[in-house]
Amino acid sequence: MSRLLVPALLTLVVLLFVASLLIGPAAVPVADSLSALIRGDGGPMTLVMRELRLPRAVLATAIGAGLGLSGAVMQGYLRNPLAEPGLLGVSGAAALGAVLALQTGLAAAMALALPLAGLGGAFAAVLVLALLAGPAGGALTLILAGIGVSALAGAGLALVLNLSPDPFAAQEIVFWLMGSLADRSWSHVALALPFVVLGCALLLTQARALSALTLGEDAAASMGVSLGRLRGVVLLGTAAVVGGATAVAGSIGFIGLMVPHMLRRATHGDPARLLPVSALGGAAMLLAADIAVRLILPGRDLKLGVLLAILGAPFFLLLILRTRFAQNA
C-alpha cells in the first residue's frame, strides 16, 4: 500500500489541480475553458483562465505542499504531534510581518520586502517556539508558547490594521487570520513561489536527520547528525515556506496538522518518508479546500481558514484526547 502512496497522491493532486482550473463563478463548459487556457484566443475566458484561475491553482498547490511539509517537519523536529505553523502562531507572526511591510509602504518601495517581512515574522515565531519548547520541552509547554505567540501576533495585526489610514484595512483582519486565495495573480505567485520552493528544498534535506532524531538527541548525534545545523535549517526552511505563503494568502491553518497525521501510518512514522508525502498531501488538501470554498458560497470569498478550522479543530481536539490517553496508559 505504501508503495502506491506517492503515485496515488500525485494523481490526486493533478486531478484536483485541473478541477480547480475548471471551477469558478463563470460556468463555462470544460472544453471551452481548457481551449481558452491552452490556445488563448485573446477573449475574456483566456484572461480568466490564465490570469485568475491558473495562478490560484498554482498557489494552492505550492502553498499546500509547503504547509503540509512544514507541519511534518515541525512535528518531527519538536517530536510533538501537536506542532503546526498555523496553530502555534507562526503563520500569524508571518502575517504580522507582511502587514507591517504593506502598511509602512516598504512593500511598495521594494516588492521583495513583502515575503521577506513574512519570513522575518515567521522566523521570530519559530525561534521563540524552539527556544521555549524545543525537543526537550513537553506538549504543554509547546501549546502554551503557541498560544502566547498567536495572541501577540493577532493583537499586533489588529492594531496595525486598525491604525491604517485605509478604511478597508481593518476589515481585512479576517483575510490575514483566515487566509484566502481569491483573486491572487501571477505577481503573488512570483513573490511567494521562490520562498516556498526554497524552504521546501531546505526542509527536505533534513529528512534523514529527522529520522535519526526519532531515536533521541544523543542517538542522533552519535549517528553524525549535527543538531545545531538541523535546528538552523528547520527554522529557516519553515520560516521561508510559511513567510512566503502567508505574505500572499494570509494564514492558512490546520493543513500542517492534519496531513502528516493522516499519512503517518502509511509511512510507518518514518520522517524521511513522511516528508515528501506530506507535501503532496498538503497540496491535495489545499486544492480541495479552495475548490470547496468556491462551491459552498460561490462568489462570496469564504475564507479558507473557516473551512479548514471546521475540519481541523475537532481533529486537534481528538489529538489532545489521544495524547492524554497515551500519557495515562
Add this chain to the structure above:
Amino acid sequence: MLALVFGTGAAGAQTTPPARVVSMNLCTDQLALMLAAPGQLVSGSYLAHDGVVAPLRDAARSLPANRGLAEEIYLLQPDLVLAGRYSTVATVAMLQRLGVPVIRFEPEYSLDDIEDALAQMGTALGRETEAEALIADFRDDRARLAAYQAQVRAGTEVPRAVLYSARGWTGGSNTLSGDILRAAGLRNLADEMGFEWGGMVALETLLMADPDRLILGQPARNPEGWSEARALLHHPALRHSRAFRAGVAANDRDWVCGTPFVLDAVARLIDETTP
C-alpha cells in the same frame, strides 16, 4: 411693551433659523457648507477635512471637526444636529435624549433626490431662498449636460460600462452612481449581472461580462495605507482586459455624496468614456 417683546421672542423661536448647527455626516457636511449662513455651521465631521469635494475643502477645514461622538457634539451646544440616515444610531438616540434636535437625511439614490436634499437642507437651516436658487442652477446645469451628452453620443453605439471599486463593489441603476452612469449616457452592466442596487462582483464575473468601459474606484495608494480590497483594482487580469486598455474613468470623491458637484462627475465621465 415688555410682554410684547417677550411674546414675539417666544413666537419667533419656531421660525428663527438655528444658530449653532453641527453636522456629523460627510454628505450633510457638504450640503450644509453650500447653504449655511456665515457662522451658522459650527462643526463638520472629521471626514470633511479631506473627504469633501475640492471646492468645499477649504471651508470644511476652517471648521472644527467632530468624530460623531455624543459627548463632543453635546459640548458644542448645538441647536440643530444634521445626521445621515445611517449615522451612528446610538449617538443620535443619545443626543435626542439630551434634548438636542436632530434632523436625519436620507441618502440620495438619484440626481432627482439631490433636489429634495437641497430643499430639505434649506428648510432645516432656514435658508429656503438660497436652496431654491441652488436647485434652479442645478436644473439648468443638468439640462445643459443632457444636451451635451446627447450631442457626444449621437450616432455612436452606447458603451457598456461597469463600476468597480474596492472589494469589487459595483453600483446598479438604483443607486446614485448608477444614475451618474445613466446621465453620462452609458449602459450599466451591473443591472445585467443582477445588481440593480449594487453589490460585490467577483473579478471573474466582471471579466466575463466583457465591458467596453471600466470606471474604477480609488486604487491602493501608499500614503493612504494598504488594503487587499483596493489592491484588487491593481489586479493584472483587470489591467489586461479590453475595457482597461480602452482607457478607464475614475470614480472619485465627487461620486460619494448627492450634491450638485455630482454633475462635475457626470461631465468628466462623458469625456473620459468618449473615444
